[in-house]
Amino acid sequence: DVKVTQSSRYLVKRTGEKVFLECVQDMDHENMFWYRQDPGLGLRLIYFSYDVKMKEKGDIPEGYSVSREKKERFSLILESASTNQTSMYLCASSGSGVGNTEAFFGQGTRLTVV
Amino acid sequence: SQQGEEDPQALSIQEGENATMNCSYKTSINNLQWYRQNSGRGLVHLILIRSNEREKHSGRLRVTLDTSKKSSSLLITASRAADTASYFCATDAVNFGNEKLTFGTGTRLTIIP
Numbered sequence: 001d002v003k004v005t006q007s008s009r010y011l012v013k014r015t016g017e018k019v020f021l022e023c024v025q026d027m028d029h030e031n032m033f034w035y036r037q038d039p040g041l042g043l044r045l046i047y048f049s050y051d052v053k054m055k056e057k058g059d060i061p062e063g064y065s066v067s068r069e070k071k072e073r074f075s076l077i078l079e080s081a082s083t084n085q086t087s088m089y090l091c092a093s094s095g096s097g098v099g100n101t102e103a104f105f106g107q108g109t110r111l112t113v114v
Numbered sequence: 115s116q117q118g119e120e121d122p123q124a125l126s127i128q129e130g131e132n133a134t135m136n137c138s139y140k141t142s143i144n145n146l147q148w149y150r151q152n153s154g155r156g157l158v159h160l161i162l163i164r165s166n167e168r169e170k171h172s173g174r175l176r177v178t179l180d181t182s183k184k185s186s187s188l189l190i191t192a193s194r195a196a197d198t199a200s201y202f203c204a205t206d207a208v209n210f211g212n213e214k215l216t217f218g219t220g221t222r223l224t225i226i227p
Binding site for chain 1: 120144145147149154155156157158159162202204206214215216217218219220
């Protein structure tokens with residue numbers, strides 16, 4: 001059974017902390033994505049990666065960075081957490097090639113910054 | 115910015131009725147996908163339609179795509195209580211040769227038993 005696994009289901013962090021959200025996929029997918037989901041705003045793309053060590057900014061990259069040192073792992077980093085980063089974070093992966101981009105999602109990490 | 119926008123934002127229907135959701139997008143696409151999300155969970159892929167296809171079926175799902183209008187619709191026939199969820203369209207636009215998957219804001223569907 002294919003899987004995308006996020007390291008935490010719920011997370012509470014303090015303002016100013018450096019936060020790491022980890023995502024691992026076992027499908028040998030080239031593409032990996034980080035989204036945040038907020039009520040009324042849908043899913044907004046933060047960063048995506050199409051290969052190891054490669055990354056591209058999404059629509060809302062400010063305040064975030066990412067790391068992809070291995071193909072199966074894509075990490076989202078909040079350099080200095082702020083309360084407006086309280087949200088549900090969703091990781092996804094997909095294969096490459098036109099028409100081969102069905103995305104598989106992790107269960108989500110609900111982050112609260114206090 | 116969001117590539118896709120779903121309409122309506124929320125929809126409540128009686129069990130057994132058909133549910134129709136619409137999606138509009140802004141730029142040229144390779145394909146369009148629909149996903150479902152149960153409350154507080156990750157998204158699950160439902161169906162993919164390529165840009166050269168006009169209609170596709172999968173079980174009780176029917177998807178149409180009109181690239182001239184940059185719009186798609188998802189029809190769920192004979193709805194069941196278990197269909198209660200949020201539904202999102204996603205577009206796969208090529209961005210400098212790399213595929214970027216962008217989602218809309220979603221339609222919240224409630225099936226009333």
